[in-house]
Amino acid sequence: MEIQQLKTKLQTIVSLDVIGINVFFIMKNNRSFLLKKADIRNDATEGLKKVLLTHINEIIAEIDSNDELRVINLSAADDRTTVIYEYDLDEQPEFFSYFENIQNNRQPGYYSTSNRNMFRFETDSLMDVDGYILRFGDEDNSMMVYRKNYPVNVFKRDKIYLIKGDETQFTTMKDDFLRIDSKIDFFKIDDSVFIKNVDILEKFCEFKQIIIAEATCSIAAVSSLGLVENIEVLNERVGEMPFARKLTKVSRTSPVFTLPKANIINFAKNHRLLKKAFKYSENGSIILDTKSSQNLFIRLLNDDFLHSELTNNDYVTPAKDKLD
Template sequence: MQIYLVLKQAENYAVKLADIEDDRTAPVLKKMFTERLYETIVLNDDLQVCQLSTTEERANTIYNYDYDTYPEELDIIKNFNINNAIDQYDKFSFVEDDLKNLYGYIIYLGRMQNGVVLFKKHYPISLIQRDSFLLGALKSKERFEMVSGDDIIRLNGVFQIICIDGELYVCDLQMLERNMGFTKLIQAAAEDTINSIGALGLLEDIEVLRDSADNLSFARKLSKVKKSSPIFRLGISKEAIIEFTKKTPELSGRFKYSETGTEIRLDTKKSKEAFIKLMNDAFLRSELTKQYYEASAKDHIEALIEQPV
């Protein structure tokens, strides 16, 4: 096992090898991250693996990063190679480097020929600096004593990204969006969806949708439509979509229309949310009960059928 520190100063990133004490510290760290990996991923029979670009957030799911471009923060993880890292990265210097710039950790588990790369985000609250007064509770002595030493880093086994053979798997979507430069990709994908919807001529005013995309939560939902929607994949016509909105009981009253009745008018937050669900084909009719349902997440049935062994 090796741990590398990812440092960020201004907009520049640097990776430095953490010189870990071999006898006591390294085995404990290895055990901590390995156990976490097995508990949450390897031995988790209910875990789902979904594509990041097309899947809404779900419980017990990791997301394969399937975008074509990578923010610099993710590129560092994707391109990490243990064979190159040994010669490429210097050791962290307590003279030249500063733990105040600590951004995250790259943890390598495995052998030189085969291993797993984990990324753990560092937060300032986990760094206790030397100018702090540390009071240790010593149960054996039933008293409190000052804990001496320099800067202290608090670590647990939680990680947010896994990299295997250059493939990234995201375990924590919120961390990805807030810290890894992913917001720009969401906005770009949302704009791509807006342009495709505009080409259909479905909306009375496409700019209403574009303005709403300034909200990250809405942009996130919008960003997945172009790639995942069967409406685009199957080439469903504008006329068929408009007719569906008017004749489907579940959609009754959710939309208003232009004076000609050929375009949808989005004038409320609810109508915009309903439009996203419409474009994701989320309004379904049960063939058994003939009832209409709203499906927030669905997988194509073909993908759920096991292939013969």
């Protein structure tokens, strides 16, 4: 999705005459998770809507004020900070299924105490809330927002918190409460999931395994090119998340994969930086004997070495937009 298309969809939602909001908790349940709807009073939902509208309008304002802001595929992630990532990997983390669950089960009565999918203080604990999803909009135009929850957001009644009482007096809290800030880590519109906070995504164990699997496939693709003598050194580093993400990008987006081996080797041997970085075997394949050479090799495959025809300068830049 292009950035202006995203802006239009967000503007449509915030401009609705009547906006509904539903809150769903992702609950820790031993080694798995459960989705439960929270029953929120109207006076509280109005406050939630106001805060969430503020955050969505901030995204719209950022799009308007920053010409460099882009939507790019997560598989093509680079070092830019002015991006919103769109999830495009074939395999998805399991928690993405909660978006589908909410979207596909909107019929009255589906979420109920009898179905055991409503949050109940008698049986559930706020300490088990791992994250929450806010569905925001109406039947025709809506979005779902995910936010990771942390124990620091749960205030327990067994601790002493002084809150405003009458006149000059303070009183104490009588119940547990959860702070929901409505900031946005991920959000889903239509069939697309957008990532605002990629650091949160990388903390999910499932996502790490997805990236490692994608990186392993990329190494197999690199091996088929016959460029590297000691390909096993790349396998040894797939557990390093920044390196694995760069590997993931290689086989999905790199134009270098379409070039003959001889062209790639010739470029490396004549580039003023790369010619000092690589060693070569007797058959002309690259030997990656240091982490520095391995990192530069991934940059080579991602076509990060660019030359300015205007200034005649060479640059190393992972962030680039191809001209049509």
